[in-house]
Amino acid sequence: MHVFCAVLLVAILARPLLVDALSVPVLQTAATVFVAVCVQALPFLVLGVLLSGAIAAFVSPAALRRLLPSRPAAAVPVAGAAGLVLPGCECASVPVARRLMGQGVPDAAALTFLLAAPAINPVVLVATAVAFPGEPRMVLARAVGSLATACVTGWLWQRFGKAEWIVRRAVPPASDGGRWAVLAETARHDLVSAGGFLVVGAAAAAALSVLVPPAWTESLAGQLVLAVLVMALLAVVLALCSEADAFVAASFTMLPLLPRLVFLVVGPAVDVKLIALQSGTFGRAFAARFAPLTFAVAVLCAVGSGLVLL
Secondary structure, three states, X not given: OHHHHHHHHHHHHOHHHHHHHOOOHHHHHHHHHHHHHHHHHHHHXXXXXXXXXXXXXXXXXXXXXXXXXXXXXXXXXXXXXXXXXXXXXXXXXXXXXHHHHHOOOOHHHHHXXXXXXXXXXXXXXXXXXXXXXXXXXXXXXXXXXXXXXHHHHHHXXXXXXXXXXXXXXXXXXXXXXXXXHHHHHHHXXXXXXXXXXXXXXXXXXHHHHHHOOHHHHHHHHOOHHHHHHXXXXXXXXXXXXXXXXXXXXXXXXXXOHHHHHHHXXXXXXXXHHHHHXXXXXXXXXXXXXXXXXXXXXXXXXXXXXXXXXX
């Protein structure tokens, strides 16, 4: 908050200089892209963090545990489907998964829910539909690719993962400040965290729209494999909130739909902030194995979904 106030103060004091700078056509274009991405994404971001806070306050991990089958292989797809009705942001899904593990849920099922909840919930899918008007296939392809990523990763972890790779830290007790206090604090924390990444993502989209030569983007658009890899890596680096990433992806109009779909499927599954959170929550040994696995599965599932549905 202090940083935001300082930036706002500098902007007010430097207003005459900013007015002159924004008269340059290139900067006008960049400013238009930046504002458009932020304005379109912000309502969905706010709605998403409110729903995430409500889930944290009113739905306990024990309730989800009771819905899961006892067999790990069967619990994986059920945990993935639960992400459709129990939305949560990427940051919130990590401690929820930890609580599920602490209550006896199979590791594979908890990790499946961790991947599915931020990727296929209704807020994310509606935001994708708004960001890609006239392209309902994009919404379906994202849902299928993300659910497949969660389930395939869960099954692979159930088959090859080892319990000793996960550090079993004690789960902190729930807040005694009341459910509404939990909702408000969770929503505030998620909004501040995700809002910062939204600004970074919008700034990156604006910069790329004016700094990258058209010849480069045309060349990238003509090399589908390279475009897929570039967008997958960009999703990892930008670390956008899943409620807002569709608007950033939609701004890359120079690229085909498939690389942009890969951006949308990879982002909620693995990025730099998630790797840091998972490392701190489950240990470095876990993150060193889970992040590359998730990245590879997400890229393959996104490409498969895109080739079939787009």
